[in-house]
Amino acid sequence: xxxxxxxxxETWLPSLMTETPAEGFDLAVSMARKAVTTTQxxxxxxxxxxxxxxxxxxxxxxxxGVVADYFATVAAANDYWRE
Amino acid sequence: xxxxxxxxxETWLPSLMTETPAEGFDLAVSMARKAVTTTQxxxxxxxxxxxxxxxxxxxxxxxxGVVADYFATVAAANDYWRE
Amino acid sequence: xxxxxxxxxETWLPSLMTETPAEGFDLAVSMARKAVTTTQxxxxxxxxxxxxxxxxxxxxxxxxGVVADYFATVAAANDYWRE
Amino acid sequence: xxxxxxxxxETWLPSLMTETPAEGFDLAVSMARKAVTTTQxxxxxxxxxxxxxxxxxxxxxxxxGVVADYFATVAAANDYWRE
Amino acid sequence: xxxxxxxxxETWLPSLMTETPAEGFDLAVSMARKAVTTTQxxxxxxxxxxxxxxxxxxxxxxxxGVVADYFATVAAANDYWRE
Amino acid sequence: xxxxxxxxxETWLPSLMTETPAEGFDLAVSMARKAVTTTQxxxxxxxxxxxxxxxxxxxxxxxxGVVADYFATVAAANDYWRE
Numbered sequence: 001x002x003x004x005x006x007x008x009x010e011t012w013l014p015s016l017m018t019e020t021p022a023e024g025f026d027l028a029v030s031m032a033r034k035a036v037t038t039t040q041x042x043x044x045x046x047x048x049x050x051x052x053x054x055x056x057x058x059x060x061x062x063x064x065g066v067v068a069d070y071f072a073t074v075a076a077a078n079d080y081w082r083e
Numbered sequence: 084x085x086x087x088x089x090x091x092x093e094t095w096l097p098s099l100m101t102e103t104p105a106e107g108f109d110l111a112v113s114m115a116r117k118a119v120t121t122t123q124x125x126x127x128x129x130x131x132x133x134x135x136x137x138x139x140x141x142x143x144x145x146x147x148g149v150v151a152d153y154f155a156t157v158a159a160a161n162d163y164w165r166e
Numbered sequence: 167x168x169x170x171x172x173x174x175x176e177t178w179l180p181s182l183m184t185e186t187p188a189e190g191f192d193l194a195v196s197m198a199r200k201a202v203t204t205t206q207x208x209x210x211x212x213x214x215x216x217x218x219x220x221x222x223x224x225x226x227x228x229x230x231g232v233v234a235d236y237f238a239t240v241a242a243a244n245d246y247w248r249e
Numbered sequence: 250x251x252x253x254x255x256x257x258x259e260t261w262l263p264s265l266m267t268e269t270p271a272e273g274f275d276l277a278v279s280m281a282r283k284a285v286t287t288t289q290x291x292x293x294x295x296x297x298x299x300x301x302x303x304x305x306x307x308x309x310x311x312x313x314g315v316v317a318d319y320f321a322t323v324a325a326a327n328d329y330w331r332e
Numbered sequence: 333x334x335x336x337x338x339x340x341x342e343t344w345l346p347s348l349m350t351e352t353p354a355e356g357f358d359l360a361v362s363m364a365r366k367a368v369t370t371t372q373x374x375x376x377x378x379x380x381x382x383x384x385x386x387x388x389x390x391x392x393x394x395x396x397g398v399v400a401d402y403f404a405t406v407a408a409a410n411d412y413w414r415e
Numbered sequence: 416x417x418x419x420x421x422x423x424x425e426t427w428l429p430s431l432m433t434e435t436p437a438e439g440f441d442l443a444v445s446m447a448r449k450a451v452t453t454t455q456x457x458x459x460x461x462x463x464x465x466x467x468x469x470x471x472x473x474x475x476x477x478x479x480g481v482v483a484d485y486f487a488t489v490a491a492a493n494d495y496w497r498e
Contacts, residue, residue: 013437016495022096025114029121031440031486035479038444040469053472054123057136061145062476064118068152069483071114077495080099080160105179108197112204137206140219144228147201151235154197163182163243188262191280195287220289223302227311230284234318237280246265246326271345274363278370303372306385310394313367317401320363329348329409354428357446361453386455389468393477396450400484403446412431412492 016077024078028070032063099160107161111153115146182243190244194236198229265326273327277319281312348409356410360402364395431492439493443485447478 012034018024040046053059075081095117101107123129136142158164178200184190206212219225241247261283267273289295302308324330344366350356372378385391407413427449433439455461468474490496 011437013440014435016436016490017497020097021099022094025096025117029118032479032483034440035444035482036475038482039478040475045470046475049470049472049475053476055128055132056472057132057139057142058145059472059476060119060123060129060132061136061142061149062473062480063122064115065145065149065152066476066480066483067118067121068115068149068156069480069487072152072156073483073487073490073495075099075156075160077490077497080156082100082160103180104182105177108179108200112201138211138215140215140222140225141228143202143206143212143215144219144225144232146205147198148228148232148235150201150204151198151232151239155235155239158182158239158243163239165183165243186263187265188260191262191283195284221294221298223298223305223308224311226285226289226295226298227302227308227315229288230281231311231315231318233284233287234281234315234322238318238322241265241322241326246322248266248326269346270348271343274345274366278367304377304381306381306388306391307394309368309372309378309381310385310391310398312371313364314394314398314401316367316370317364317398317405321401321405324348324405324409329405331349331409352429353431354426357428357449361450387460387464389464389471389474390477392451392455392461392464393468393474393481395454396447397477397481397484399450399453400447400481400488404484404488407431407488407492412488414432414492 016074018074018078021075021081024074024081025067025071028067028074031070031074032066099157101157101161104158104164107157107164108150108154111150111157114153114157115149182240184240184244187241187247190240190247191233191237194233194240197236197240198232265323267323267327270324270330273323273330274316274320277316277323280319280323281315348406350406350410353407353413356406356413357399357403360399360406363402363406364398431489433489433493436490436496439489439496440482440486443482443489446485446489447481 013031016027018027037043037046053063096114099110101110120126120129136146179197182193184193203209203212219229262280265276267276285295286292302312345363348359350359368378369375385395428446431442433442451461452458468478
């Protein structure tokens with residue numbers, strides 16, 4: 001498989017397991033952002049874009065939808081944090 | 084895992100379990116909004132955007148789709164509230 | 167959990183169970199609409215928007231996609247109405 | 250549950266079960282269309298829209314995505330037509 | 333169910349089972365295209381659209397998303413090609 | 416089934432199994448890109464498009480959503496890398 005060689009790359013996502021749903025939500029947000037920074041590696045370029053999407057309702061709605069997709073996977077991984 | 088340090092952050096989503104589907108739907112709506120406020124933390128800026136999306140059919144349709152994604156996860160977590 | 171206090175709110179979705187797939191589809195349509203009316207509570211404002219999306223192919227396609235998302239959850243809840 | 254009173258309404262989707270994946274795909278296409286005709290009941294208005302979406306690559310891509318969502322549910326209902 | 337009468341229609345998707353993930357991906361691509369040709373049956377009209385979407389980043393991203401939806405179903409059907 | 420004849424085609428996705436979630440994420444990214452290069456085979460044409468989507472917040476958000484869809488499948492395939 002196409003393993004990422006860079007050790008830092010490896011450890012950004014050691015596991016999908018979290019203690020609580022809130023932590024799972026944070027993880028989903030970080031995964032959503034990671035996919036963006038994997039595509040656009042120039043962080044300054046990304047920061048320059050922030051005013052656009054952070055004030056655009058359509059973008060904010062779409063961001064929420066993307067987080068929902070990652071969260072669905074994290075929640076399933078954690079068996080929905082059932083007691 | 085990237086635990087959120089702010090205790091208030093921790094308690095906004097203590098569990099995915101709800102008594103009824105209607106409560107599950109409310110939870111999905113609150114999670115959809117939480118992803119937006121996590122991205123755009125300036126609440127005044129968000130309120131200023133409301134007239135745009137609340138009167139834009141495309142945005143309202145997309146909001147419904149995002150709620151559907153969160154609801155799918157909450158419903159699975161609650162085993163679809165089967166008796 | 168953030169229980170909705172208004173009893174009418176509680177009873178709009180007492181269960182995800184339906185007798186038939188057609189009823190499940192109706193329920194999915196009503197949930198898709200509910201997410202819109204939860205976001206834009208002004209029904210007159212919503213009716214004013216109807217000519218826009220009801221004659222816009224892109225919106226109609228997107229509405230169908232949103233119903234599909236809710237229907238997927240309702241169908242799973244009903245174990246796909248298997249005999 | 251909000252049962253559809255019109256008997257014709259009831260029988261359009263008696264079951265999610267089909268003999269073959271190809272039939273399951275046809276059913277998904279018909280469900281995608283049903284969601285549109287449920288939203289826009291004026292068939293002439295819909296036919297008038299056809300030239301727009303049938304020649305718009307973005308719409309055609311989105312239609313395919315909607316069919317994929319319905320097909321995912323039909324395929325799960327039929328246990329993926331495993332022998 | 334609304335069975336497709338045309339035998340050629342029947343055999344385009346005899347099964348969701350494939351030998352390998354790569355073949356499963358090919359099948360997902362062909363299903364994504366089939367949904368388009370089911371909607372727009374005029375192949376020449378479709379070919380005329382190619383320059384638009386094949387050089388439009390947004391369309392290419394959306395095509396990838398649609399393939400992902402079909403692939404998810406094919407992968408589940410094949411139990412993820414687990415040994 | 417429509418098996419891809421080109422051996423190189425066959426081996427790009429020998430398996431969905433990866434050692435870690437981070438590798439699973441990389442695989443999802445590569446599958447998302449593969450669907451694009453399957454649609455637009457002209458790599459130079461694709462590279463010419465990069466400045467557009469890599470500096471467009473909407474595209475970057477949508478790319479993240481597409482990766483989420485592929486990742487969901489890879490994660491399920493790997494049983495969420497549960498110990």
